[in-house]
Amino acid sequence: MAQESIVTELESRKLIAQLAGGEELVEHLASGSRTVYCGFDPTAESLHIGNLLPLLALRRFQLAGHRPIALVGGATGLIGDPSFKDTERKLNSVDVIADWVERIKPQLARFLDFDCGANSALLVNNLEWTRDYEMLGFLRDVGKHFSVNNMIQKESVRQRIERDGEGISYTEFSYMILQSFDFSELCKRYDCTIQVGGSDQWGNITGGIDLTRRLHQQQVYGITFPLITKADGSKFGKTEAGTVWLDPAKTSPYAFFQFWLNAADADVYDFLRYFTFLPPAKIEKIEHADAASNARPVAQGVLAREVTGLVHGEQGLAAAERITGALFTGELSGLGEDDLRQLEHDGLPCTEVAPQTPLLDVLVESGLARSRRIARDLVNSGAVSANNAVQSAGDDPLDRNLALHGKYFVIKRGKKNFHLAKLA
RNA sequence: GGAGGGGUUCCCGAGUGGCCAAAGGGAUCAGACUGUAAAUCUGACGCGUAAGCUUCGGUGGUUCAAAUCCACCCCCCUCCA
Incomplete structure (x- = not known):
C-alpha cells in the first residue's frame, strides 16, 4: 500500500516545516500504513482557505496509503487556541459552536475517502471524549503530566505572557492540555501515531507526543507545515472582501477562482505545490515555460482551475469560468438573456x-x-x-x-x- | 481586597479645555502605468451634494466650549495580598 514515501512527496512540495521524530518517523511511515490526524476547530460557520493546506495534506496521506482522521474540535473550539494569537478571544456560546461543528463536518468530509477499505478516513469530534470527563479525574490523570514551567516556555504563548498590556486566561492556557489529550486518546482508540498541523501547532503537537508517551508508553510523531506567506508580506487568505471561505454560500466559486487567479507571480508556483495535486515536476515545467515567455504567465490560471475544481467541483469551476469569461473579455453585448440569468445563477x-x-x-x-x-x-x-x-x-x-x-x-x-x- | 497603568476612527498609535472629524504609520479603495501581476506615483479613506451632523469604553456633570476637567460605572494590564 504505502509505496513512495509520503515524506519525500511532502518535501518536494516544500510542505514540511518541522518533523517531530526525525528519521524514526520517516521509517515509521515507510514501514506500514499509519493513522494520521489533524484537528480543525470550529472558529466560524465555515472552513476557510487557511484550513485547506492541512486538509489536502490529509488527502495526500490517504493517497499514499495511510489512514486519515479529520478531527473537528467540538471541545477545543469551546476553549480557543491561544497559539500565536496576540489577544485573548471572546468565547462563543455552546450552541453556536455546536452549530458550527455540524456545518464544518461535511466540508472536511468532501476531501477524504470514507469508503476505501483499510485506510478509509474517519471523522471524529473531540467533544466525544472530553464532554463527560470528570474534572477532578482529569486534573489528576492528565493535568499531572504537564509542567506549568514547561508550558509557559512555549513560544506559542510566550508573547501573551511577556507582552505588556496582554495576558492569557487559564481557559486558553489549558488549550494545549486538551489538544494533547486528543492525540493520546486517538492513539489509544485508533492507533493514531501521527499528528499534522500548521507550524503554529508545534507546541500543541509536541505536548501530545509527551502526554501519549507518559499515558500509554507509546511513541507518536508529528509533522508541521510551513506558514503560508506571501512574497509582499501581506496576509495569505484575505481579499478586500475578507476571508476566503470554502463554503460557496460565503465565497462564491467565482470569487474563489478570482482569488487564486490573482496570486502574485512570486507566490504562484509555491501555491501550485501547496494546493494542488499536480506533480512537482510538472509545476517546474510550467515555471520554466512562464519564465521563458514574455507573455502573461499561465500559472495563475492553472492554479485557479485546479483549486476551484478541488473545492467546488466541476460545476463550480465551470460557473466560475463562465463569469470570468463574460466579465473580463468585455464582450457584454454578446450575452443573451439566458446567459445573464446563468451568470446570476x-x-x-x-x-x-x-x-x-x-x-x-x-x-x-x-x-x-x-x-x-x-x-x-x-x-x-x-x-x-x-x-x-x-x-x-x-x-x-x-x-x-x-x-x-x-x-x-x-x-x-x-x-x-x-x-x-x-x-x- | 490594595496600589499603579490603560480603554481614541478597520489596526497600531499621537492628542491632556477651543486652532480636533482628531497627527503619523499600516491596511483598504480609486486613478495613472500594467498582465484582472509586482513596483512606483497621485488621490480618497465617519455621515452628508452642501450648510452641517454624529464620534474618542458607558452614564451623568462642570464650562460659552470636553477626546481632553469632575463623579460614578464597565472592561483590560502590571505588581502586592
Whole structure:
C-alpha cells in the first residue's frame, strides 16, 4: 500500500516545516500504513482557505496509503487556541459552536475517502471524549503530566505572557492540555501515531507526543507545515472582501477562482505545490515555460482551475469560468438573456433596483460602495462603468434604453469588481 | 481586597479645555502605468451634494466650549495580598 514515501512527496512540495521524530518517523511511515490526524476547530460557520493546506495534506496521506482522521474540535473550539494569537478571544456560546461543528463536518468530509477499505478516513469530534470527563479525574490523570514551567516556555504563548498590556486566561492556557489529550486518546482508540498541523501547532503537537508517551508508553510523531506567506508580506487568505471561505454560500466559486487567479507571480508556483495535486515536476515545467515567455504567465490560471475544481467541483469551476469569461473579455453585448440569468445563477452578485434609482444609490445598494459619499468619489474618479460605459453622473438613474435586454446592467467598480443590477 | 497603568476612527498609535472629524504609520479603495501581476506615483479613506451632523469604553456633570476637567460605572494590564 504505502509505496513512495509520503515524506519525500511532502518535501518536494516544500510542505514540511518541522518533523517531530526525525528519521524514526520517516521509517515509521515507510514501514506500514499509519493513522494520521489533524484537528480543525470550529472558529466560524465555515472552513476557510487557511484550513485547506492541512486538509489536502490529509488527502495526500490517504493517497499514499495511510489512514486519515479529520478531527473537528467540538471541545477545543469551546476553549480557543491561544497559539500565536496576540489577544485573548471572546468565547462563543455552546450552541453556536455546536452549530458550527455540524456545518464544518461535511466540508472536511468532501476531501477524504470514507469508503476505501483499510485506510478509509474517519471523522471524529473531540467533544466525544472530553464532554463527560470528570474534572477532578482529569486534573489528576492528565493535568499531572504537564509542567506549568514547561508550558509557559512555549513560544506559542510566550508573547501573551511577556507582552505588556496582554495576558492569557487559564481557559486558553489549558488549550494545549486538551489538544494533547486528543492525540493520546486517538492513539489509544485508533492507533493514531501521527499528528499534522500548521507550524503554529508545534507546541500543541509536541505536548501530545509527551502526554501519549507518559499515558500509554507509546511513541507518536508529528509533522508541521510551513506558514503560508506571501512574497509582499501581506496576509495569505484575505481579499478586500475578507476571508476566503470554502463554503460557496460565503465565497462564491467565482470569487474563489478570482482569488487564486490573482496570486502574485512570486507566490504562484509555491501555491501550485501547496494546493494542488499536480506533480512537482510538472509545476517546474510550467515555471520554466512562464519564465521563458514574455507573455502573461499561465500559472495563475492553472492554479485557479485546479483549486476551484478541488473545492467546488466541476460545476463550480465551470460557473466560475463562465463569469470570468463574460466579465473580463468585455464582450457584454454578446450575452443573451439566458446567459445573464446563468451568470446570476452562477454567483455573480446581483441586485434588483427600482427604476429611477440614482446611480449612487445603486452602488450603495449593490455593496460596490459603502456610502453615497464614497460612491460619489468613485464616480468622479471615473471608476464606475455600466455595461462598459464609464458613468460620470452619479445622480442620474440608469438609462433603461442602455440596458441589456431591457433590464440588465453589468456595473463595474474599479478594474475587477462586478455586480449585476436588474431593473425591476 | 490594595496600589499603579490603560480603554481614541478597520489596526497600531499621537492628542491632556477651543486652532480636533482628531497627527503619523499600516491596511483598504480609486486613478495613472500594467498582465484582472509586482513596483512606483497621485488621490480618497465617519455621515452628508452642501450648510452641517454624529464620534474618542458607558452614564451623568462642570464650562460659552470636553477626546481632553469632575463623579460614578464597565472592561483590560502590571505588581502586592
